[in-house]
Amino acid sequence: MAFDFDLFVIGGGSGGVRAARLAASEGGAKVGLAEEYRMGGTCVIRGCVPKKLMVFASAFKDQIEDAASYGWDVNSGPFDWQVFRPKLRAELDRLEKAYRNTLKNNTVQTFDARAELVDPHRVRLSTGEEFTCKHILVATGGRPFVPEFPGSDLAITSNEIFLWEELPKRVLIVGGGFIACEFACILHGLGVEVTQFYRGAQILRGFDDEARGHIAASMEDRGINLRLGENVETITKKDDGLHVRSTSANDGVFDAVIYATGRVPNTENLGLEEAGVETGNKGEILVDDYSQTNVPSVFAVGDVTDRINLTPVAIREGAAFVETVFKGNPTKPDHDLVASAVFTQPEFGTVGMTEEEARETGTIEVYCTSFRPMQTLFAGREDKVFMKLLVAQESRKVLGCHIVAPMAGEMIQLAGIAIKMGATKEDFDRTCAVHPVMAEELVTMKSPTRVV
Ligand SMILES: Cc1cc2nc3c(=O)[nH]c(=O)nc-3n(C[C@H](O)[C@H](O)[C@H](O)COP(=O)(O)OP(=O)(O)OC[C@H]3O[C@@H](n4cnc5c(N)ncnc54)[C@H](O)[C@@H]3O)c2cc1C
Numbered sequence: 001m002a003f004d005f006d007l008f009v010i011g012g013g014s015g016g017v018r019a020a021r022l023a024a025s026e027g028g029a030k031v032g033l034a035e036e037y038r039m040g041g042t043c044v045i046r047g048c049v050p051k052k053l054m055v056f057a058s059a060f061k062d063q064i065e066d067a068a069s070y071g072w073d074v075n076s077g078p079f080d081w082q083v084f085r086p087k088l089r090a091e092l093d094r095l096e097k098a099y100r101n102t103l104k105n106n107t108v109q110t111f112d113a114r115a116e117l118v119d120p121h122r123v124r125l126s127t128g129e130e131f132t133c134k135h136i137l138v139a140t141g142g143r144p145f146v147p148e149f150p151g152s153d154l155a156i157t158s159n160e161i162f163l164w165e166e167l168p169k170r171v172l173i174v175g176g177g178f179i180a181c182e183f184a185c186i187l188h189g190l191g192v193e194v195t196q197f198y199r200g201a202q203i204l205r206g207f208d209d210e211a212r213g214h215i216a217a218s219m220e221d222r223g224i225n226l227r228l229g230e231n232v233e234t235i236t237k238k239d240d241g242l243h244v245r246s247t248s249a250n251d252g253v254f255d256a257v258i259y260a261t262g263r264v265p266n267t268e269n270l271g272l273e274e275a276g277v278e279t280g281n282k283g284e285i286l287v288d289d290y291s292q293t294n295v296p297s298v299f300a301v302g303d304v305t306d307r308i309n310l311t312p313v314a315i316r317e318g319a320a321f322v323e324t325v326f327k328g329n330p331t332k333p334d335h336d337l338v339a340s341a342v343f344t345q346p347e348f349g350t351v352g353m354t355e356e357e358a359r360e361t362g363t364i365e366v367y368c369t370s371f372r373p374m375q376t377l378f379a380g381r382e383d384k385v386f387m388k389l390l391v392a393q394e395s396r397k398v399l400g401c402h403i404v405a406p407m408a409g410e411m412i413q414l415a416g417i418a419i420k421m422g423a424t425k426e427d428f429d430r431t432c433a434v435h436p437v438m439a440e441e442l443v444t445m446k447s448p449t450r451v452v
């Protein structure tokens with residue numbers, strides 16, 4: 001049977017765009033791609049990229065103060081969202097255009113439309129068009145989720161932050177994950193009064209406990225009103241703002257309440273049932289090691305599969321799918337030892353096991369250090385850097401590395417290479433230090449802080 005497309009991709013985000021481009025350019029496939037919102041997806045339009053630009057914007061307050069401590073004659077006025085916002089929008093427009101051009105130059109036919117599956121070999125677009133496809137790749141990502149409670153319709157999510165006409169003065173952020181913590185730090189840095197509620201005992205669940213404590217303490221020291229064990233009961237709109245009643249009966253008034261309590265896969269009304277594609281408890285598409293669903297012609301990559309929800313992982317899953325299906329080279333995306341960063345202030349870089357996970361594998365040596373870095377110490381700041389290496393006592397392998405420091409994201413990318421290669425503690429030890437930099441501590445921690 002002749003199909004309209006060899007591959008039809010649903011979703012123009014990190015995973016979908018990479019798969020579409022490679023299938024067309026390297027796999028020689030006739031490819032179609034439908035995107036219902038903006039090309040580039042979450043990462044480019046309402047995730048990593050705009051967020052990182054806001055991280056940069058928010059860091060200048062401290063940097064300007066530090067410059068004054070170093071002798072510069074500088075005065076910092078307030079941050080002006082009206083200057084930043086159009087520049088941010090222009091940059092996102094530029095990137096979206098670049099994504100569109102890349103797809104076009106690689107002969108991918110794009111459709112600005114919503115798509116859904118009709119059966120294992122057919123998609124229908126919101127324009128009414130229908131296409132037959134040899135393979136379908138679902139790469140529809142995820143979206144923020146606000147639980148229902150009285151006044152929940154007054155809450156917004158990370159999606160709306162980038163669209164703000166004005167910067168609010170008082171913000172409540174609900175949630176303790178990386179997105180909640182990053183926005184707490186960003187908005188605080190931009191001069192917004194930030195309160196953060198998290199119903200659990202500590203923020204950043206799933207990361208190394210000690211690092212979490214260090215970040216929470218730093219956030220509080222900087223002036224973020226972090227309230228653990230606290231949740232929202234109701235939100236009511238009044239003339240002076242959004243009145244929030246919390247579980248501990250502490251009322252607060254805010255200009256915006258941002259929910260960052262979790263994301264769900266975009267699988268609703270996607271025709272998955274009609275096509276016979278199985279989903280899990282959260283609605284995520286269930287796939288095997290090659291990103292193939294239970295329906296042989298349908299594959300899924302990225303956040304919609306809820307494996308590791310990060311851009312580089314979605315991209316690699318998309319590339320592995322093309323290797324497998326269009327290049328005759330069965331390839332499993334590698335989900336082991338994925339380094340990542342949390343752009344709090346200070347930043348957090350992490351790779352491998354947490355101490356809690358490493359302890360489960362046998363006896364480990366824990367190497368820790370905490371110190372005030374030269375640059376901010378000189379400027380009179382109390383900021384502390386935290387570094388931790390987890391080493392398997394028997395094999396000597398470094399099982400995990402956790403860094404809370406300015407530029408920790410940059411550091412962990414490089415430490416991640418060594419750890420991915422299977423570096424031992426002795427490999428770290430015989431690597432000569434670079435001096436004077438913060439990261440030299442990674443190769444100079446001689447004695448374990450504890451053996452557990
Ligand atoms: C605020 C925020 C910050 C983040 N920061 C980072 C970070 O610093 N580093 C990092 O690695 N990751 C980060 N992420 C996660 C990262 O953005 C995602 O892991 C990544 O974008 C997933 O790519 P994807 O291709 O699976 O889906 P997405 O990029 O979400 O793309 C899916 C696309 O499909 C479209 N779509 C959905 N349904 C349909 C349909 N039926 N028809 C047509 N189109 C459809 C959507 O509009 C969307 O454009 C962040 C996420 C958020 C929300």
